[in-house]
Amino acid sequence: MKNSEKKDAAKMGKEPVPGKGLLGRRALLRGALLSAGAAAASVGIAQADDSIGANAPEWMKTPGRSFSPYGTPSKWQEKVQRTIANPPGRPGTGVSRTPLQRLEGTITPAGLHFERHHNGVPDIDPSQHELLIHGMVKRPLAFSTDVLARYPMETHIRFIECSGNSGGYNQAQPPQATSGELNGLLSGSEWTGVRLATLLNEAGVAPGAKWVIAEGADAAAMSRSIPLEKCMDDAMIALFQNGEAIRPEQGYPMRLLLPGFEGNMNVKWIRRLNVTDVPVDARDETSHYTELMPGGKARQFMFPMGAKSLILKPSFGMNLQGPGWYEISGLAWSGAGRIAKVEVSKDAGKTWELAALNAPVLPMALTRFRLPWDWKGQPSTLMSRATDETGDVQPSRADWVAQFVPGQGYHFNGIQAWGIEADGTVKNVYA
């Protein structure tokens, strides 16, 4: 092939072919068709092949693919997936966990937000769906999806964490699993919707009302008792997540968002708010999401998630590749407000140093912390400890576990530790 033909082929694009092929079949064919004319044009011009394509990667020498109506992640990122766990024969019941250790920043892609369903994801026609507000109100009202879209909206970045997140830390031996598998019932999003107080004010809450029973339109009709105080404060009927309509897995067309409160109360597919004077003792606030203590009594209505942090880099499955510089990085959050500080220990809690917090540090939102580390190759135990703006400090695992009976895993916010061995292997350790 002559130089000019090679250039033509380069312009048209070499398609990567399996095996050791240099040119795509289409490029070869087109090159052959054009070669006669190209050869004529280059008569008398002998030159070396100094086209810069010889030094360029394939994707600079061929036009990329065309547009797509809705983008998807790179095929090279195919391992970035939720981890699904559900009981045999119960495809709609269980969880999928966010792969936290494979993500950066503080916003979870909507398609990787953790899921907890009690009987599958309903396929709700938004034109058939209404939010009902009734009970101890002056004017019982229904709000369609279209009507809510006309209301004044707010946008807030908030985390949602399942009450059962990190429950595996109640086990006697540290589970050897990735941070996402251990802690991935946690996600952060930008939520947009209507302040619930706006709707409750229109309905006119009657004197004596103290609770609101929230109910979803799923096949479990999931229901929870919510303090009226929270509903009148920062609760939201969320319609959008990260700029797009909420995904079906997250409650399409609308969900309740209770910043900082345990995930289960953020009722998805919200269809009804019953304003009342007492909690209802729903199955999911008695059988589940209660905390049994030694002696037989159980805590009920543990709503806000405690101050918590975890190190994602490095973590299990991400072994260090020899001594040198690394960045220790992770997430911190609190259901009570902003993160005030995150301390990191490299020596199992003997000494602590402050990590840098990435701005903005928002209330009830995931906060990214970072600390550079020059690892000399010695065995090390990495820990992180969060303190929120109310002064709540993440407890040690031992102190946390001592409050409850063995196996109680709700609201775990104890300090976590990664053991780094001399060869760089990262293991989950209790320290």
Place this chain on the structure above:
Amino acid sequence: MSMLKIGVLCSAVALCLFPAVCGAQGPNLGRALTPEEIRKADITVWPDGRGLPPGSGSVSAGAAVYARNCEVCHGAKGAGKPQDQLTGGVGTLASAKPVKTSASYWPAATTLFDYIRRAMPIASPQSLTNDEVYAVTAYLLSIDGIVPPDAVLDAKSLPRVKMPNKDGFVSWWPKPLR
């Protein structure tokens, strides 16, 4: 704008000096609900019996409902496997090996009725009649002797059933974070 309208607007503004507390002023676009619409949508049952429908069910009728709809997942007599254990474990909560079941742990019998009626059986939720829900509730409670074998439950008798762990819960709201 009339003086009256301005006056209304001013008072609305005055009432809502702290929008973070009371919410933004809404455009009042909600549709008024009729009592009949509320009756059809409201499926919540309270521990004091509010929300319980007419109807009744006996232990013996409940055994048949259970065999037909529940046993495949919850085992004979609610013993569990493959899904949750519903019976047994009464008196174990303070022991070294607490067994949490509907019988041993749930504080209110009405929660059984409310949950079964809204969410069970899992393959066809909200398909049981009110009589069937009363009956299967009675059957489950009879297995641990919480109600007698000849019990018939209805809107009056169900809220009176005293669950073994009625006083086992400590409200953590409102309380500061630990």
